[in-house]
Structure formats: C-alpha cells, structure tokens
Amino acid sequence: xxxxxxxxxxxxxxxxxxxxxxxxxxxxxxxxxxxxxxxxxxxxxxxxxxxxxxxxxxxxxxxxxxxxxxxxxxxxxxxxxxxxxxxxxxxxxxxxxxxxxxxxxxxxxxxxxxxxxxxxxxxxxxxxxxxxxxxxxxxxxxxxxxxxxxxxxxxxxx
Numbered sequence: 230x231x232x233x234x235x236x237x238x239x240x241x242x243x244x245x246x247x248x249x250x251x252x253x254x255x256x257x258x259x260x261x262x263x264x265x266x267x268x269x270x271x272x273x274x275x276x277x278x279x280x281x282x283x284x285x286x287x288x289x290x291x292x293x294x295x296x297x298x299x300x301x302x303x304x305x306x307x308x309x310x311x312x313x314x315x316x317x318x319x320x321x322x323x324x325x326x327x328x329x330x331x332x333x334x335x336x337x338x339x340x341x342x343x344x345x346x347x348x349x350x351x352x353x354x355x356x357x358x359x360x361x362x363x364x365x366x367x368x369x370x371x372x373x374x375x376x377x378x379x380x381x382x383x384x385x386x387x
Contacts (some may be wrong), residue, residue, distance in 0.1 A: 232353075232380035235308030235333070235346070240264055241373040245314040245365070253317055254278060257295060257332040260309035265334060273297065273334060286323030291364075292354040294347060295296055296333040306346060307334040312372055329354065329363055380381060 240260045247253050254277045259312045262270030277296035280286065309332050316326025331350055335342070354360060359379050366372045 231264050232308070233377055235306060236266065236310060236376065238370065238373045240307075240308075240309035241376060242369045243314070243372065247311075247317060248315075248319055250281070250319055251278075253313070253319075253327075253330055254281070254295060256311060257309055257330060260311070261332060261334045263309050264309070266282075267302065268299065268334075273299065276334075277332070281320075285320035285322075287319035287327050288351060288354060289321045289323035289325060290357070290360065291316055291325055291327050292329045292360065293319040293321070294331050294333070294350055295353075296334065296335060296347065298335045298337050298339075300337050305375045306315050306336065306339065306342060308332065308346075308369070310372065310376060312366065329360060349351040353383070368382075 240263060241292045242260070243246060244256060255274055258270040258274035258277060261273050261312060262268055276299055279294050280297050281295065311330045313328040314331065316328040319327035321327060331354070363372060364373050367376055
C-alpha cells in the first residue's frame with residue numbers, strides 16, 4: 230500500500246496548542262474520523278487510548294505512530310499526520326517529546342497489512358533528514374508534499 234492510499238491532503242496538518250498526549254489523540258481521532266464515514270471519532274479515540282495502554286506507540290526521536298484496529302465496514306487502512314509546534318510526552322523509550330504523529334486506523338481483519346504499514350512508516354520516520362524537512366514545513370500542503378514525495382522517491386509503504 231502506497232502512502233497516497235493512507236492519507237489525503239485534508240488529513241495532514243500543522244497544529245499548535247496541543248500540550249498532552251490525550252489532546253493529540255483526540256485531534257488524530259477527528260482527522261481519522263473525517264475519512265471514515267459512519268465511524269464516531271469518539272470510538273476511534275477510545276481505540277487509540279486502549280492501544281496506548283498496551284504500550285506506547287512513541288518511536289523516539291520525536292516520532293509517534295498511534296494506531297488502532299476497528300471494524301470499519303471497509304478494507305481500507307486510513308492514516309493522518311500531525312506536526313505539532315511543540316513536542317509532547319508520548320512515553321517514548323528515549324523520553325524525547327514527540328512532535329511528528331502519524332496515526333493509522335486499520336480494519337480488524339488486516340493483520341499482515343497492519344504490520345507491513347507500521348514497518349514501512351517506521352523506516353520512513355527513521356530518516357532524520359526527512360524528519361527535519363517535516364519539522365521545517367510551515368504549511369499543511371507542504372507537509373503532504375513531503376510525505377508523499379518521500380514515499381514516491383523510496384517506493385515506501387508498499
């Protein structure tokens with residue numbers, strides 16, 4: 230699956246004023262909900278919180294990949310991305326605050342795809358130069374272009 234199948238321009242944003250993991254997950258839930266008609270963002274939020282209780286999705290180096298599995302009534306994995314103006318505690322192993330958040334909502338029955346997408350995203354966000362380009366982006370459209378451009382150049386998230 231290519232990243233263009235996960236995200237749309239309206240689910241990639243720069244966001245300020247978020248000071249907690251809970252608020253970040255609420256914002257991510259709203260964005261994911263915008264791509265999942267008939268799914269209540271509150272249900273998405275609950276699933277993201279439940280997943281975080283199992284263990285943090287903070288990768289370290291300022292990146293987090295919150296994700297949840299739900300019965301979406303479809304087989305399409307949804308993604309969204311938020312760049313925060315200030316990092317927040319995401320309980321990452323390196324204890325660094327996260328400011329780059331890529332969330333996924335995966336259909337319940339897509340276990341292999343879920344793991345492949347997470348692995349590809351982890352690889353994408355391990356590119357420190359790429360992460361710095363995201364951090365220096367000031368507009369939603371620029372973030373979207375950076376994300377899709379990296380994926381196209383590296384044949385990522387396939």
